[in-house]
Amino acid sequence: MNALKPNARTADDVYRRSMGQLLVLYTQVDRLLMEICAERIASAPDEPAKLALARQVGDESRHVAIQRQWMTKFGTDTSPVLTPDQETRIRDHFRNLPWLDFLADVYLCVEALGSEAVESIVPLADPGTRESLDVPLRDELDHIAFGISRLRQELAQLTDARRAAFLAKLPQRIEDLAEAFLEGGPDLETLFSGVGADYDGLCDILLRRRDEILRQVAA
Ligand SMILES: [Fe+2]
Numbered sequence: 223m224n225a226l227k228p229n230a231r232t233a234d235d236v237y238r239r240s241m242g243q244l245l246v247l248y249t250q251v252d253r254l255l256m257e258i259c260a261e262r263i264a265s266a267p268d269e270p271a272k273l274a275l276a277r278q279v280g281d282e283s284r285h286v287a288i289q290r291q292w293m294t295k296f297g298t299d300t301s302p303v304l305t306p307d308q309e310t311r312i313r314d315h316f317r318n319l320p321w322l323d324f325l326a327d328v329y330l331c332v333e334a335l336g337s338e339a340v341e342s343i344v345p346l347a348d349p350g351t352r353e354s355l356d357v358p359l360r361d362e363l364d365h366i367a368f369g370i371s372r373l374r375q376e377l378a379q380l381t382d383a384r385r386a387a388f389l390a391k392l393p394q395r396i397e398d399l400a401e402a403f404l405e406g407g408p409d410l411e412t413l414f415s416g417v418g419a420d421y422d423g424l425c426d427i428l429l430r431r432r433d434e435i436l437r438q439v440a441a
């Protein structure tokens with residue numbers, strides 16, 4: 223960190239560049255989620271699921287619009303952080319998933335853990351960025367709540383053995399997915415450190431959050 227802060231001016235540049243990249247990444251993920259959820263509406267198993275997905279599509283599109291507006295004001299370089307190949311890989315992954323796996327990957331991994339990472343930088347953010355994250359992060363709580371309750375509902379339909387097997391594989395599933403998505407992607411440690419976050423501390427927070435969600439799903 224100290225090497226990145228030779229003087230205040232440079233520190234501010236590092237902050238703005240890093241925060242800008244994190245904002246671009248968040249916006250790209252929201253837009254991908256918007257597309258992924260829109261595609262899933264037709265094959266969702268029942269009307270409550272279709273309605274929740276449709277609502278989420280609207281929410282994510284609003285998040286993209288809010289973030290785009292803020293990034294223009296903030297003067298962010300809006301070049302994509304995820305490459306077109308990575309975006310395609312992510313879309314393909316979700317497109318081919320059975321419903322139960324879709325719920326786990328969208329809501330536990332991307333929504334719950336992704337939001338936790340975004341939440342962690344809110345206290346470090348400048349007032350404008352903080353305000354831009356207000357509505358999106360509030361909506362993400364609804365998305366996570368839907369995902370967890372729907373996952374519990376689906377798991378309750380399974381035999382005890384299948385339910386236990388699914389739950390037992392979840393931690394590895396989350397780890398594999400995070401690794402697959404981040405492969406060849408942005409250097410998150412540099413970006414989070416650039417906005418003043420303690421990256422190792424953040425990883426610990428995410429692990430704790432993961433365990434908390436897994437407990438909720440299994441309860
Ligand atoms: Fe969002």
Ligand SMILES: [Fe+2]
Nearest residue numbers: 333361362365
């Ligand atoms: Fe969301």
